[in-house]
Amino acid sequence: MDRFVFLTIDGLSRGAVYAAFALALVLIWRAARVVNFAQGAMAVAAAYVAYTVAAETGSYWLGFVVAIVAGLLLGALVDRAVMRFVDHTSPLNPVIVALGLVLLIQAVLGMLYGSEFRPAEAPFSRSALTVGGIAVLSPYDLFVFAAIGVVVVGLAWMFSRTPVGLRMRAAAFAPEVSRLLGVNVGGMLTLGWALASGVGALAAMLVIPTELGLHPHAMDLVFVSAFTAAVVGGLDSPPGAVVGGLVVGLLLSYVSGYAGSDLTPLAVLVLLLAVLLVRPGGLFAPVVARRV
């Protein structure tokens, strides 16, 4: 029972990170109809910048802020400098370009920082507090929940209650009409990319201390898990991404706790295939009529 509680909490904490990362994927998908396969590499790049700043100044929190700012800027840059010029008529093209960015970013990180794992310390203790003899939550888990909670609520508020959010939704939903009504559609797209990349950077900052450390490929498996989470929830649905993230986190935690941590990649693949083959639109998708 103790173990079950521990695995559940651990799974939820990991799932919260996957949820944030999946949310970043969903943000870009909704805005631009692109699955950003470079998300993981971009987030790692932001995390590297953050840990360099933290090492120079000795302040984790300064690094944390820098990571998110770097993420925002990188997202805007990728949209303005690369994605804007890609021919979107075939869905293959943006995917291939994003993969080119993956190669490029990982190579640049490898050249600058080397390809060995760098230790990344957490700002709070990761040993769990015990309540009534059962190990429950570590302070770090609380920090993760709080950070992700703030981001999710903030994004939900922004999209549903502010003029900017309304414009972003309009620009994604009907670009031509929005342009006629005076919405800066290109700017909204860039803002979407920046926001998504910022959320991705936050997720990377939260997940890297719980894994082996900083490495150019640190987010590869996280990306696959988050993509699975986004697919479980349906690529079009932000609440679905959050629920999907938690589901994937829990599943991976149970698999690694009861069956061995080596099997988690396989579990992700099986879950992804199962969801795509049984319910390709995700668990929260409305029924859509397919052509022919």
Added chain:
Amino acid sequence: MSATQAAVPPKQRPAGAGERPVDRRRGSTLLRHLAFALAAALVLVAVSYAVEPFRNFQLATVAAYLCATAGLTVLTGLNGQLSLGHGALMATGAYTVAFCQNAFADRGMTGGWLLPVSLGAAIVSTVAVGAVVGVAAARLRGPYLAGVTLAVAVVVPALAVTFDGVFNGEQGLSVPVEPPPASLGPYFPYERWQLWLAGAATLLALLLLANLIRSRYGRTFRAVRDDEVAARLAGIHVARTQVLAFVVSAATAGLGGALLAVLAQSVSPGAFSLTLSLFLLMAVVIGGLGRLAGALWGAVLLVALPDLTHSVTELLTLSPAVAQRLEGNLPLAIFGITLVVVMIAAPGGVQGLLSRLGRALLARWPARRS
């Protein structure tokens, strides 16, 4: 239905007789491909005598990669399915060849027919894996397909570590390969033999692929790529076509992986990482999607670019640590930039540029003569 069928042939017979030349041309397609393959084989043999052993080995590696990139060209370029999992399929072929060769060596069996049998087994096992992935892939589109195949590429190398009792973990397996046959003489360079092996297998695979592309199946591949709905209305079974394309592509990827294993005489999961899958895709895109010649350019690039950056970093005087970092990552960075630039500026790739150049020259030629 049967009545109309019975009624139609007599009417069409004159037309059929008129189409005889078409039939003859189809026969000459095969002949032309055979002639191409024969010429390429002769050139390869000549080159294998002309260059030093290391270049022979590099050419053999190009041949092994060419198998995989040609298969990926058929899948992505001609059928419109994006696969990021071809590195994993190559790993399947490589490990199968390792198991077979080890099994033969353990039983003390020798003979020239063992290696072809192992390569055949590698193709069969990759076809099985490719059929499973392909059946799933046929139901998926665009980013979903990319995501699943990405997961395959990340997961399969991890499996080799998980089940290290079978796959021997990160260390991998060794692949015992027999020396060149004694009839070639006692001092026959091993690298030349490797080039002959890889070249023969690759030319055979390319010959089959080239004929496939020109056949009815190749046309249905392209029809499905261009417009699924139209293809379905024309009576093409879309899912079956997609699975077939995936299986064909998997078979060649498996052969490529098996050849790589035979050349390196070892297999390890590190050689078949996600980066390899991205490399293959990049090679195909840069070479020119949808053309077998593009696959050749891509394969050459895969071998030549790391070699080139190696010599460049040797020219610069750098500290060993920096040099090591640069050497491992510079090719990746160049590949990445090239991929992005090619996608934006020249979607036809190298082969597209070349054929545009050729067409422009041809267009000017008669003008100059008159």
